[in-house]
Amino acid sequence: MLSVSDAQAIILNLVQPLDNQQDTEVVELLAAANRILAMPVTSTLDFPHWDNSAMDGYAVRYEDVQHSSSEKPTVLQIVEEIPAGYQPKSTIEPGQAARIFTGALMPAAADTVVMQEKTRREENRVFILAAPKPQEFVRHKASFYQAGTELLPAGIRLNTSEIAVLAAAQCPQLNVYRCPRVAIFSTGDELVTVNQALQPGQIVDSNQYALAALVRESGAEPLLLGIVKDEPAALEKVITHAAAIADIVLSSGGVSVGDYDYVDKILESLKAQIHIQAVDIRPGKPLTVATLPAPQSVKDAMNRVSTCSPVYFGLPGNPASVLVTFWRFVLPAIKKLSGIKEGWEPVFLKVRSHDELRSDGKRETYLWGKLHLIDGIYEFHKAGGSHSSANLINLAQTNALAVLPPGKALISPQEEVQVLQLIIP
Template identity: 35%
Template sequence: MPTSSDPCAKPELIHPNDALPMLLEQVNAITDTLSLPLENALDHVLAEDVISTVNLPPFDNSAMDGYAFRFADLNSKTDTTSLTLVGEAFAGHPFTGEIPAGACVRIMTGAQIPSALDTVQMQEQTEIQGDKICVTHTRKSGANVRSKGEEVSVGQTVLKAGTLIRAAELGVLATLGQAKVTVFHMLKVAFFSTGDELKPVGTELQPGQIYDSNRYSIRGLLCKTGVEWIDLGIIEDCPNAIKQAFLNASEQADLVLTSGGVSVGDADYVKQVLQDVGKITFWRLAMKPGKPFAMGALPNAIFCGLPGNPVASMVTYYQLVLPLIYKMQGRGELKRHLVSATLVHDIRRKPGRVEYQRAVVSRNKHGALEVSTTGAQGSGMLTSMSSANSFLIVPREQGEMTAGSQVTVELFNHVLS
């Protein structure tokens, strides 16, 4: 933590790898919990481990349409064995009759396998001759059988506390028969933009004005994280207006995000007002884009001030705010998807700050990963984020880079093809 009584005046640039632990030390995970019906649990975070009270599958069942029989009834001396068909088993309607030696049951995918039988032959590898089923081709005991408990057994921990409930988790919980789940209260995040030059989309711009894009980007990012977001709009460059916005946000949210107003301009009031209504730890970070970044506390909420430039706002969100949200949600440490790739062109730069260049990672014809930037890297060029699937991370001390170099890349939002 800065030791100066005025943290905003401290000139040193702090490495983002050093800033992040300092950020995380300032927050605690939500501990309040509630029990929700499963249908309302999407995007909430599990507050306790989910331990199975059932086996999955709950019974031996067929992996495909075919015929179930005892493997021991097959004649190992011939390529074809004839079995007598004695009944049928459908999903939800098991066969309950007698199955003498040398008999088989017609069975459908998902149907329970009679306890006396142990193997299923797919129908494509059988021949029907009246009530006789000729089993052909290579076969083995237990083929095409999904065994009871092979996926999950009674007493097994299936989902751990801190897991975000998404579509797949909803399905897993339903499969386990969990009608209700215990979750943490959803994190509430309020956000607003500052700047007299900003106008809402759909209005007519006057000279010197621009549309506010940051609120839309931030909203989109928050929608993917399992939080309840509160959009407070655009706040004018006025200390009183910003103060009221802070107090309003603090009453509604656990975390407050702003974009703009944390640099060193005469109209950058956010950090000034924050010192009056709360406390601030302000860093000038050794990162590009994203040098101006503020973090502190309001009366009832944590605060993060993102840079006003659109790309810098998104980069600092990914690198600093998202890990903070993970911890506050009770999800633990954010695991980043880092890969090594070959740079396909030269990069000219000067050492000084860690740089997060917007980039595209793909596989070449040999299947190896290679990376190129999206072109111009200005912090106001939001199209560079739209075109990217990754950040090319350039170390602080790194100078010019040449094609063929191995570089570290952080993937986001995309799947490599």
């Protein structure tokens, strides 16, 4: 049985990023939020676009005011008023100044701005009551960014600040990676949809909804293939179809060692290469990871979204196991596939535990709960109730998983614990 770290290494080695030539599309800026930039962006604009004032005050020549003080103020003639968006008409001569406002263009020959709080105005004259620093409160052209150089690199997620930068740089369209396509289905004769009345022995297929939400949060496109009965022929048909339309295939259930667990056998019959069948983790021990062969039929080959072999994740059937194995193994794979340049691995923090945390010490154990900021220090609060892999209810509002490594059966209250953050960056 593989360790968690070895399983992660195998998975990330299997997954290859989308191709920056074949797997890209052009989108409008307003549709680019949360997308991954496929090509570096440059701009024809300098930032700032021109020398401008960072303060309301007076544009002056430094050599005129360098010895100013409240006892011996420098008196300058005001020759122009320059609000933001106005093109200055004057050149500042010795003994002159221009009234200027934040963001306004600097007039010719002026090299410094004196903030208005250090001046006194009398009609068309201004008294400079303190010596400024040379070039004080002047934002120089191209001091933030020089036109023609790289503005944003490829392989980053476009969040709010990047969208703002691109708008300011007048980039109305962008080349981004297409969204990875993730096929999702659930296996089991006992499963029903949310709209069906429950009969004795049946359970609602919550896994498909949970996985669809997680896939969408990760920036990928979920392809829902429904519930598949525990029948080899039905499983083979849906796996073959999923391999033809998706980059990643997620199934839940059917990967343990029961009489009706057919997934691994079907994968072998389809000539898939199975890389993982069990991981030393609780919950989530039965985990199948395989690479599926290229589609055989002409129709499936034409529908294929990528030239790379799709990666198959056969997740356990219990809902807590599904969520934990997704957060721990599938999410990093989707992030790498999506074209993000770096930072695929899960983010762990060392925090203080509010509660006593226990495991049997045999496997790497994940306990769900919430991070709270207490007096400036993050503290992990374990969710109440049973931490059974079948208990979905107390997973609500979870934002972190506490990790107890093998051999560590107890973490006492106020002791340090490593947690996996569940916020998708």
